[in-house]
Amino acid sequence: TGQDLFTIVCNYIDLLENDYFALEYVDSHRNACWLEMDKPVLKQVTETKFSFCVKFYTPDPGQLEEEFTRYLFALQIKRDLNLGTLLCSDNTAALLASYIVQGR
The missing domain is CATH 3.10.20.90 (Phosphatidylinositol 3-kinase Catalytic Subunit; Chain A, domain 1)
Known part of the structure; x- marks a missing residue:
């Protein structure tokens, strides 16, 4: 299955x-x-x-307990931003991108 x-x-x-x-x-x-x-x-x-x-997506990322889970979320957001499949404003996209860069 x-x-x-x-x-x-x-x-x-x-x-x-x-x-x-x-x-x-x-x-x-x-x-x-x-x-x-x-x-x-x-x-x-x-x-x-x-x-x-x-x-x-959890409304509160603080609920994610595992670092690996947060990493997978960041990878998905990065991919979706690059492909244009994450629908959000330019300001939100820039904010998300800055979080991803800070998380490296």
């Missing part, structure tokens, strides 16, 4: 706080889709290329 694959990925990267993440794939219509946890993987996808992504 999708849950089985997701668990394997989380264990492989040693991720403890996995509730914020999911596996994403591109369907035959070129739409980004989340892998459904309760369904068999092969019934959902035709290609086996997945992206490990943040699915839910």
